[in-house]
Every structure is written in C-alpha cells, then in structure tokens.
Amino acid sequence: MKESELRERTRVLLDEVHPDDEGVSRVDFRSAQFDHGLALVHFPEGLGGFGLSPKLQAVVNEEIQSHAKTFYENLVVNPIGIGMGAPVVLTYGSEEQKRTLIKRIYTGEDIWCQMFSEPSAGSDVAGLSTRAVRDGDDWVLNGQKVWTTLAHVSKWGMLLARTNPDVPKHDGLSYFLLDMESPGVDVRPLYQITAEAEFNEVFLNDVRIPHEQMLGAEGQGWRVAITTLMNERSALGGGSSRKGGGPVSVLTRILAESGAQRSPAEQAILEDKATQLYIRAELLRLTTQRAKATQRSGNPGPEGSVGKLAQAEIYKDVWETCVAALGDDGLLYEPGYELRRPTGDFRGTGESSAEKHILQAKYQLLRSQANSIEGGTSEIMRNILGERVLGLPGEPRVDKEIAWKDVPRG
Numbered sequence: 001m002k003e004s005e006l007r008e009r010t011r012v013l014l015d016e017v018h019p020d021d022e023g024v025s026r027v028d029f030r031s032a033q034f035d036h037g038l039a040l041v042h043f044p045e046g047l048g049g050f051g052l053s054p055k056l057q058a059v060v061n062e063e064i065q066s067h068a069k070t071f072y073e074n075l076v077v078n079p080i081g082i083g084m085g086a087p088v089v090l091t092y093g094s095e096e097q098k099r100t101l102i103k104r105i106y107t108g109e110d111i112w113c114q115m116f117s118e119p120s121a122g123s124d125v126a127g128l129s130t131r132a133v134r135d136g137d138d139w140v141l142n143g144q145k146v147w148t149t150l151a152h153v154s155k156w157g158m159l160l161a162r163t164n165p166d167v168p169k170h171d172g173l174s175y176f177l178l179d180m181e182s183p184g185v186d187v188r189p190l191y192q193i194t195a196e197a198e199f200n201e202v203f204l205n206d207v208r209i210p211h212e213q214m215l216g217a218e219g220q221g222w223r224v225a226i227t228t229l230m231n232e233r234s235a236l237g238g239g240s241s242r243k244g245g246g247p248v249s250v251l252t253r254i255l256a257e258s259g260a261q262r263s264p265a266e267q268a269i270l271e272d273k274a275t276q277l278y279i280r281a282e283l284l285r286l287t288t289q290r291a292k293a294t295q296r297s298g299n300p301g302p303e304g305s306v307g308k309l310a311q312a313e314i315y316k317d318v319w320e321t322c323v324a325a326l327g328d329d330g331l332l333y334e335p336g337y338e339l340r341r342p343t344g345d346f347r348g349t350g351e352s353s354a355e356k357h358i359l360q361a362k363y364q365l366l367r368s369q370a371n372s373i374e375g376g377t378s379e380i381m382r383n384i385l386g387e388r389v390l391g392l393p394g395e396p397r398v399d400k401e402i403a404w405k406d407v408p409r410g
C-alpha cells in the first residue's frame, strides 16, 4: 500500500470519527482506528493493521495529528500493552486471545504491565524464583515481582515464572498472562526520585492462573520473554520522529531563552555541547528510521538494542545540559515534593503553562536516570550488541548447564 493511500484512508477515518468531536471518547476514536486497520499497520488485517512495514505507522499518526487538536500519541495510552503485550499475543496467543485482547490493548480499555524483575533477578531475569506449580487446570503461583510499572492500574500482567527448578535456568520458565484482579495479587507502590510511584512491588500469594493463559508451551517461557524484551527495547529506543524534536527541542529553547543570564564564554560552551547533542540525537533518529525501514512486519531483533542504548545515554545528557543552562533555578524542583501516582498524559510536574518546558527539564533530569536501567541496563545492551550483533565472544556463563535448584544463591 502506498503512503498516499494510507493518508487517504486516515482522512476517511477522520471523516467518520473525529477525536476533537464532542461525545467522541479516546476509546471511541481508537476503536474506530483499529477497525480501519490504522492502529498497528504492521499487524494483520482484522487485528488493527494491513501487514505493512512498521515505519508507515508514522504516516497515519502524522495525518491524525495534523487534523486534530486532541493530543495524540501512539504509545502513551498503554505503553507496555501496545509496545510489548500486543506483539507477544500476536506471536504466541491463541486465535481467541488475539481477537479478545489486542483491540482492548490498543484502545486502552485494558492496561498491561510486565512482571519479569524480582528482588534478586533483574539483569539475570532467567534466574528468577517465582514458582508456578500445576494443580488440575490451573497453575498456582507464589513469589514476588518488583519494579512493575503500572501494575496498580493494570488488567493484565505478562508474567514469567519457574515451572521446573530441576533443569538449567532458561529451560524451566513458563510465561503466563495474569489477570491482575485475581485473588492473592497484592500491589504496593514504590516511590521514585521524581516523587512519583510509576512502579510497584507485587506479591503473589497462592494466585491461580488457568492453564490456557500460558503463552507458548510449558518450559518455553524464555523464548516468549525474549520476544517481549526485543519489542520493549525497540519501543524504548524510538527516538524522536522529527528532526530537532523531542528533548533536544527543549534544550534549544532553554538555551535561547536563558542566554542573557550567562557570559559569552559560558554561552559558547553550552552551545557547543548542545550542538554535539543535536548531532547525536539526529544520528539516533536516522538510525531508528533506517532500522524501521528494513524491518517488515514481525518482531524486532537484537539490533533494537542500538536505539535503546543510544537514546538512554543521549537523553540523560540532554536533560543534564538543560538543567545546567537553567543555572541555580535548575536546582529547585517543586514545593512540597508531594508523593503521588503519575497522572498519565504529561509525565512531569505542572499544569500547561509558559514554563512547562522548564518544569519538564527539571523533572526529566530525575526521570531520565531510569532510562539506562529500565528495559535492561546500558551494560546489558552493550553485552547484547557485542555478542548478538557484532559476534564477539560471549561472557562466561557458569550456571548455564546446571539445574536452577543447584545454583548457589544468597
């Protein structure tokens, strides 16, 4: 399908249902978008797309944004569901699961979370301890997950658990879809440096999951988890779609507005740094575009780690430079430092105001520290790229052949 046809189809959708129209809710609009095949264009027909290259989704999004005042951003509604849940269900789910789950993910009716990390298993997630034991048609789960983003508002969790401790760690895992409203699921907030609790610890006490909610076969959970993680890294490393857009645009604005407060020498140093960051951000944008252009429909590969690694490091530097440019004022955060759950749409403090970009920079300086940890740390991204993309020798893995239960652990 040509780009022009996709634009035409998007205009037909907008003629039928417009997000700015009174009485049209976000769910109404996104539901119609899904039915028109314009939600996830790389998904098959009938499941939100047309089996096209994922890069063409940007054409639809641009077209909607240029004709609508309503803020429209593809992932913000349900980042984990859309970025990871939908592709995993598409790859491993039954026909029934695809039909019932994917659309509700896209509309945001069902929020999803990812339940991999545990207190002693983050980078080494395959070493996790949460146990699932078969009991008739159900599995009974006990254990603890941590850093579970959005668990407090989620309907479904993508959960990795150990179903066989007698084999090496990767072979004894299975992957479940957990209904977060099930008895025995206890979600507790964890507050971050930003004062928000985006994520949680989740305790599982004799939680029952029906066998049909296992994705992939018993013992094949690691394969399903890898699909999830590749999609996560690809979603996290997307960069900005517009040249000079995203965080770099905030830096440019702050530098221009605050220049009078600095000596010419200080300004020249900051401008030099900003130029370097602009170039790095542009390289990231073009690399991401190139990766999307070569990717057809289907799951991304380990190359997705390039964007994830580069974006995490660039964004941290950009926000740090923004706050440096704000001078002493950059050190002030917000009165009261009130602990809260995030509101969802604008991640950061403050209402819409002329100073929103300044509030955003201060908030993001804190939030961006997580960019090089969430979805796998930068060190782990470098390991993946070294081993799986460049073909360098692997790290020594002493527990690879040993039954999980025999691996010494603290």
Ligand SMILES: Cc1cc2nc3c(=O)[nH]c(=O)nc-3n(C[C@H](O)[C@H](O)[C@H](O)COP(=O)(O)OP(=O)(O)OC[C@H]3O[C@@H](n4cnc5c(N)ncnc54)[C@H](O)[C@@H]3O)c2cc1C
Pocket (backbone or CB within 6 Å): 113, 114, 115, 116, 117, 118, 119, 120, 121, 122, 123, 124, 146, 147, 148, 149, 150, 199, 370, 373, 374, 375, 376, 377, 378, 379, 380, 383, 395
């Ligand atoms: C904001 C945020 C949101 C998150 N959301 C979720 C979520 O929704 N669901 C979920 O399951 N998890 C989530 N996580 C958890 C995240 O995936 C883990 O924090 C991450 O994988 C690192 O694991 P860890 O914290 O246990 O650190 P560790 O694995 O203990 O790592 C500690 C340090 O050692 C380094 N290290 C570890 N192994 C190696 C190695 N082999 N080579 C070199 N260096 C190494 C790491 O890079 C790191 O610097 C989230 C984390 C953050 C910060």
